Amino acid sequence: SQQGEEDPQALSIQEGENATMNCSYKTSINNLQWYRQNSGRGLVHLILIRSNEREKHSGRLRVTLDTSKKSSSLLITASRAADTASYFCATDAETGTASKLTFGTGTRLQVTL
């Protein structure tokens, strides 16, 4: 089942602008992760936020997590054409076992020059 739902499904911005993507989920989680996928390629891990964290930064990425609303957001600041990709949130509800991630449907980001 697709626990995570990303919003918007598609986003088009100009280089230098900020891009914000949102993710909602349904059940309690251990952590939430964001991944990036270039067209026709595998996924690349961007950032992980634990259930007891509210905000995390990594370079131009900022992730927030609101467990009361079961939602997360990914902000990419000062976007570049190379940021063009699909972005997926994935929730991990398990503890002490293999991380069984449940992926959302993704946000397709297009950054134009």
Next chain:
Amino acid sequence: DGGITQSPKYLFRKEGQNVTLSCEQNLNHDAMYWYRQDPGQGLRLIYYSQIVNDFQKGDIAEGYSVSREKKESFPLTVTSAQKNPTAFYLCASSTLTPLNNNEQFFGPGTRLTVL
């Protein structure tokens, strides 16, 4: 050069045939996973394995089979029982730690087309 590899990149299969997708990792990860991705969709878990000679079904295991005879290898067989096998297949691996806050490392994928 550490990483996770999948082969082949493209695979064509006739209806009624079984086909096996390869996944190898040299990251010394205990856990390995297989996902299926359909156009414009997220990933759905087919099977996963935490240790050699053991594996569990994911959300969409019907029509698929796996083996884990070596830590480095986790091949996926798409059988003729899979009704709609045309998709992009992704393999991933991760470490296992008590807190389990582990990222997954993905291979480049295999695109399977049934003719």
